[in-house]
Amino acid sequence: MEDILRPLYQERASHNETLGVLLVEKNKKYSPSTDHFDVILFIIVEHAESSWQVKHYEFEDKKAALHVVDLQQLNEWLMLGSHRRVVDWVVNGRVLFDRNEFVDALKTRINDFPIAERQKKIGIEFAKLVRRFSDGKELYYAGHYLDAYNNIMHALHHLARLSVIEHGFYPEVTVWNQVRQIEPEIYKLYEELSSSEEPINKRIELLIIANEFSMSSKTDLGSRHLKEIMSEKDDAWSFSELMDHDELSDYKIDLSSLIEHLIEKEYIQVVRHETKGKGIYHRTYKCVR
CATH class of the missing domain: 1.20.120.330 (Nucleotidyltransferases  domain 2)
Structure with missing residues (x-):
């Protein structure tokens, strides 16, 4: 699945403002944690014109959602708890790209909870x-x-x-x-x-x-x-x-x-x-x- 989706995130990973890319796969038939999509691509960027952008895709018989989120919006979600699925995505998502170990530090921050x-x-x-x-x-x-x-x-x-x-x-x-x-x-x-x-x-x-x-x-x-x-x-x-x-x-x-x-x-x-x-x-x- 990662090979099929690579064109969706590979170019973004080359941008300097992209901090990390995670992949979250649906692990059960009924999966509200992935918004009922088969896979979520979660891309964290330092700055963006839109704080949160979502695109939906289909491939083979599956559905994918790509979320591009800037750092300020992500921090707001983590602080206010207004998008609780994001915690699950960051903690359990598979890291596809990690600039300067940003995602690793983010996972540590969530686990340690300063x-x-x-x-x-x-x-x-x-x-x-x-x-x-x-x-x-x-x-x-x-x-x-x-x-x-x-x-x-x-x-x-x-x-x-x-x-x-x-x-x-x-x-x-x-x-x-x-x-x-x-x-x-x-x-x-x-x-x-x-x-x-x-x-x-x-x-x-x-x-x-x-x-x-x-x-x-x-x-x-x-x-x-x-x-x-x-x-x-x-x-x-x-x-x-x-x-x-x-x-x-x-x-x-x-x-x-x-x-x-x-x-x-x-x-x-x-x-x-x-x-x-x-x-x-x-x-x-x-x-x-």
């Missing part, structure tokens, strides 16, 4: 967990049980991914299989929500209680990245300063709900400043622990 990168991913997942859980709880108390179910289920997914990251692994497509081995208590919450015979409102009620406990126990872990950023200066931070910080850009959409959660848990305190408006104060934020 602490700084891990801490940032934990912060992102915890912020999403807080947002989804608070939305689900509000919808539950408003009587919108199906919408509440959807948000609580998403919150559980973020809790599961956070747990996997905490143990030093990248979350994969089969994240619940990872969690069942790493932290079976969280897997039991997922089973309770998805397969219990209790009425849906009762299931959500029980999960809200369990999720409250899980969130409280993960708050110290989940807030470390934000607290590290906030410790860069002694003065309190305005919200816009936090939003504009490069290290927080990946989860600024959930930053407001995260900060409110940390105020409630007494990790952050509000520092008020007078404004020209009588009785109106500007809120700023400072870490207290």
Whole structure:
């Protein structure tokens, strides 16, 4: 198969900006990990006009997809977990071309999962967990049980991914299989929500209680990245300063709900400043622990 596909990647491999080429073959009849294609050619480039380009091909009785991805897009996927199949492609793909051992270093990075990168991913997942859980709880108390179910289920997914990251692994497509081995208590919450015979409102009620406990126990872990950023200066931070910080850009959409959660848990305190408006104060934020 590699010989047939060589014309698709050989010319690209000669370009200076091409960092690596990997080949991923379908290993079972039903294969969502390869988008149901027989083979994926995954080409990583340093820079490109388009951050992600995909082309589809046919040969003999098979289908192939060629993905050309620039380094910035790849790093974003790895950090945000927004294209989890990519982790599988990089880790398990067969290397066809590797400029200056870039792909080898990338595989090592994923396997070792550096602490700084891990801490940032934990912060992102915890912020999403807080947002989804608070939305689900509000919808539950408003009587919108199906919408509440959807948000609580998403919150559980973020809790599961956070747990996997905490143990030093990248979350994969089969994240619940990872969690069942790493932290079976969280897997039991997922089973309770998805397969219990209790009425849906009762299931959500029980999960809200369990999720409250899980969130409280993960708050110290989940807030470390934000607290590290906030410790860069002694003065309190305005919200816009936090939003504009490069290290927080990946989860600024959930930053407001995260900060409110940390105020409630007494990790952050509000520092008020007078404004020209009588009785109106500007809120700023400072870490207290």
